[in-house]
Amino acid sequence: MEYSPEQINHLIQNRRSIFPSMYSDEKVDDVIIKQMLENANWAPTHKLTEPWRFVVFSGRGLEKLADFQSKFYKQRALNKGDFSEDKYEKLRVKPLLASHIIAIGLHRDEKERVPEWEEMASVACAVQNMCLTAAANKIGCYWTTGGVTGKHEVNSFFSLGPRDILMGFLYIGIPKGNWPQGKRQPAEEKVRWIT
Secondary structure, X not given: OOOOHHHHHHHHHOOOEOOHHHEOOOXXXXXXXXXXHHHHOOOOOHHHOOOEEEEEEEOHHHHXXXXXXXXXXXXXXXXXXXXXXXXXXXXXXXXXXXXXXXXEEEOOOOOOOOOHHHHHHHHHHHHHHHHXXXXXXXXXXXXXXXXXXXXXXXXXXXXXXXXXXXXXXXXXEOEXXXXXXXXXXXXXXXXXXXX
């Protein structure tokens, strides 16, 4: 291996959720986005179902995403009688703060050879691979499950089938300012050894 355990530990322990309000106006190079997607493709996958599906939005695509999800929310919320102008505006504006947004989809194995939760775990591992790749390149990212996440009516917009699940969005941008510090409770508080 070319990497020391210290380098790997440092990368993992310094990965951060960096939110769109913390991004500069600078665009992330598509080469880095492609590397993030390639590394996502190497996530663990039981029975090699490779359930992750991604749609990348950039440039005018960000406007299309913002327009789609804000209009979807407005129509649905008005029908239910719980429309919020603030939420509508957030859905319309927040995507425009990012350099890229990757829609995260779960494509269920047609034969259902593994439980759904295992495929969700594989998709989550793929997203973690993207987050680590971003951190290694000093790129900020943030996985959100807001907006139209989990709404099956939107699947076709994200090239997902009727049995697939939209698991959220990975917002990506170049951070302005210093890399945020992290905090965790000690690992020992969450681990029990049986010897």
